[in-house]
Structures are given as C-alpha cells and as structure tokens.
Amino acid sequence: MADMPAAAHRLPQAVSAFTAELRWLTALLHPGEGWYGVFVGNDPAGMRECLEGREIPPWDVVASLIQDLVGRHGQEAGARAGERLRERYADSVAAYDDLVGGEPVLRDRLDAVRRERDEAARRVRDLVALDGGSGTDLAWARDHHARASARCTELTARLAASRTRAAGVGVHGNGAQAVPAGGQDPRHERSSGEGAGHEHGHGDGYEHGDGSGAGA
Helix, strand or coil: CCCCCCCCCCCCHHHHHHHHHHHHHHHCCCCCCHHHHHHHHHCHHHHHHHHCCCCCCCHHHHHHHHHHHHHHHCHHHHHHHHHHHHHHHHHHHHHHHHHHCCHHHHHHHHHHHHHHHHHHHHHHHHHHHHHCCCCHHHHHHHHHHHHHHHHHHHHHHHHHHHHHHHCCCCCCCCCCCCCCCCCCCHHHCCCCCCCHHHHHHCCCCCCCCCCCCCCC
16 A cells, blocks of 8 residues: 555545445445455455555456445446446545655556566466466466456556646546456356365455555
C-alpha cells in the first residue's frame, strides 16, 4: 500500500463512497468461498485495507467479487452492484492517486506490475512446456498473467490521468478495466485429489506488498 499522508485523517469523499459500496458487496459474500475466499486467504491484511478505504483494489479484484455476488444472488444483483461500483471507481482512484503522491507512486506501481506480468508469462511458458498446456498450476498461472496484464492497462490509464490532472485539465482517471477474457476459472481446474484449500496457496488474484495488490 502507498503511504497515506499523515494529514489525511479523513478520506476523500470519492474514496469513502466507493469503499462503502465495496463493504456492502463483501457483506453479501462468504469470506471462505469463491474469489473473496481466495483474496482473503492470500492477503487478509490487504483486503482489510481496501475495506477500510486505505487502499483501492485493482478493478479485476472488484470484478471477481461481483462474479461471486452473481453466483450467490443472481445476475440482476450482480449487474446492479457492478453499475454502482463502476460509477464510483474512476473518481475514487483519481482521488486516491492524488492523495498518495500521484505520478511517482503510479510509475513505481506500474514498473512492479510489469515485472510481475513478465514473470507470470515466463511461468506460463514453462508450465506449457512441462505439462503440455493443461493442469491446475497452469490455470492459476494464466489467471495471474491475465490479472497482471489488466493491472498494467489500468495503471497506465491512471498514470495518464494523473499527468493530465497535474497539468490542470479537469478529468478523472478511469481504472475500471474489465477482467480480460481468458481460460477457464482456475478454481474449477482442481483434480479430484486436491482439497478446497489448494486455491489459496497460489500467488494469483489479490496479493499485497509486491505491486499486485490493491491499486497495483
């Protein structure tokens, strides 16, 4: 997470509005199931920061939580939640990015996620060569690569928007990128001998501290 300025004892209104919607969404989910369970299992502290408004999650994380909502409460509920969250996301990331340092912080995050994307691509190539293009590990590696690629696109847009705001043009950054279409959900690629906890052991999805966590 980027360091919050000491003076920022109150969150910007746009961040508070998005965070309230995110808390509403996760209150309807089970922290031990679905993508929410994966994200909480991989990084409970990072997810807690998002729910407290101290961090903004990447849009791919938000979209996966909406998928969980669809699974539990149906397409209509997911569509309504997605519309509300997307409406608030662009303003929240713009306010957050300005609060924590703008362009320098975004450049650092983008560099970190590019490295993660490239490492994930190498991992996919290695697993394809080893397994012939199938298996649970490969499915998770592809998910990791897809998310890192989406975050590169998102951060590039946020960086451009930050530069525009710094130049005095009144626009907001749009980070609400859709989850890229990829292979099958890796949570469904488990073999019959793998337990439910297997999905939490991978460095895919939500992680905090390596550039791939919320907002990076």
